[in-house]
Amino acid sequence: MSLSNALSLASAGLAASSKSAQVASENVANALTEGYARREVVRGPDGTVTTRRAEDVVLTAARRQATSGAEGARVTAEAADRIAGALGLPSDPASLSGRMDALDQALTSLISTPESRSLQRGAFAALDLAVTGIRDAASDLRAVREDADTAIGAMVTRLNAAIEDVHKLNGAIVGKSVARADTAALEDQRDRLIDEISGMIPLRVVDREDGNVALFSIRGAVLLDGRPEPFGFTPTATILPEMSQEGGQLSGLTLSGRDARIGDGRGILGGGALEAAFVIRDQTVPQATASLDAFAFSLADRLTRADASLAEGQPGALLDDGAALDPEAISGLAGRLTLNPALTDDTSWRLRDGIAAEAPGLTGRADQVIALRDALRTRETLPGGATSRDLATHLATLSAELNSNATRATRDADFARAERVGLSEQEAAAIGVDTDAELQALLLIERTYQANARVMQTVDQMFARLMEI
């Protein structure tokens, strides 16, 4: 071995040491950066030094799958919470149930003193509050549905952009890796994009040659393999309760121009936040709305039947957008329910004398009020329902069901989140930065550097000795 050879080896060692120190410092600097994978120094057989990202393919895939589940559960839980909130907790006086109870009480008070102007107005106000409550609940439900539709639109836009970006990064990574340049930063970026996509659709990431990746949904749809497959969706700004995807008024999802079935638990794109949003739009909210509509119809129908002043077919106290009720068109009724214009604060005596009464009747006659109150208390089935209950219990049962749905969805979301957090922590432990380990490595690097420097010094001295000869 010649002296100059030893000198160049020592110099390569110095370079390797400083490269390692640089990697260690980069790791320490990013110790708390989420999504940063630890860099490791790889020494080539020819003494060259390259870096590599730490990875744990199994944990990352498991964490991504857990992310899909957690995101889907979160979206579901948020919507379930809002749906339950639309009707409120039955024990809360401001809830719809509370308002129906207040109506019953106001009518009961009016029965004892039917001539009282203030009790008549109180009963009218209670009925008005109940109707407003039903309409507000319907509009809250509608907002949940519209928000789900908007969210789908935003997710689809984001999906297309993210898949396109992954595609571009694929290209850049291939270019760099051919040039043997450092691709770790680009891979970090690509991983973050893939994480984002997997929140919406559960993914399978397949490595192709030269650092390329291909993206498939877990259930087999191709999202990116050489070229990105575009998603298509058209958001609808105003969604009426009677509009549906089957009816053609709402947009479905397309992938590469073909209809992609989603939202029934079996579609190839299911399992993440995207499917959850479709389920909310196409199932959860329409079901809750239908129940509320049935309740609204029953309320209006009971009040109409109890009103002795009305002729057959004449509209009662509550109207469907100003017109008489139509038992064939219950869909969306809750949002259109209005008070009969004949019934106002000034004419609240009509609660005592009947909606069609021309003028106030006997001041102390409570028969009509008794009929109204007893109509609310009678056990009947709702349209499309099977169980006979009084109206307040029908409503309480509905909101209890929605509330327990919300509780269950929240619990599911909590479990899913805990699972994701656990896997994230495991993943971070496996591929994250341990500053203790880095500093330990740094101590070694320091020693190596000193040793190499010493070798150079010694070789230099040997050269000097040679020159003295």
Add this chain to the structure above:
Amino acid sequence: MISGIRSDLTQMLALQRQSRELSHALDIATQELSTGRKQDLVAASEGNLARLHGMDTRLAQIASDQSAIDLFDRRAELADAALAGVQEMLDPIGTEMQAAAINGDAARARSLATDAAARMEGVIGILNSTTGGRALFAGANTDGPAIATADTLMTVLRAAIAAAPEGEDAVATFFADGGGYETLIYAGAEPGAAGSLSTGAPLANMPTANAPEIRFALEGLARAALSLTADDPVARQIEAGATLANAGREVIALREGLGADRYRLEIMKDVLKAEETSTSLARASITSADPHETAARLQGLEAQLQALYVVTARLSSLSIVNFMR
């Protein structure tokens, strides 16, 4: 966490998550301690919100029933006091007039009849009394008054007698069901339905000035007044005295009926009170948070959070960096 492998990020995330979870639990415990109510009613009722709401509804109905009974009771009390007044007006005068007329004390009988005629005004005044703007004896026509004035009554009655065929007891016809009194003098209405309690027990109606008992009393007073101008005052006064004496007993019967209704509803009220207590207790056992239990939980959480802070501080000083200086 997999042992043996660690990273700074994991440690930070784990500590953050643990302290967040503990703080949240601490918030809930603090609120429950200060309000005495459980925060999560869904969990407290084991998901059975409908049952909780059933209790709320029942409590509200009991409150409505109680106030309906109270209202009835107040009105019945006033009506009873008014009827007691009517009874007092009738009581001694009938038998005394009857006795005086039979014993031939014409002057005494006449003065008693004059007195009776004057008392008609008082009785009608009582029957037209109102409470809180509500006519007591006018049935569903709460605006009142229940009856026309005594003068009108006598004028209409005299006209009816004049128009009546010979030999008919025009006074009895006038005060009978569907007679002139009911159609021309009584200004109230039939009582409307009184409604019922939530248990289905009926509430009772107040008597009206059209009740047979009241009509009978007015008939006695009218007969006494008519006797003053009659051809055979003594015979008429004996008749009027008998009617008045009976009328006194009839009014007592009316008061008894009212008292029985009041008693029945008083018992209902006790039953409702007992049900209210048991329902409230059942509801409280679901929704209220036991202060001792909550306080213990709060203390436990506090200690846990403090321990976590200590661990956080220790862990952050446990780094090679601190030993490389």
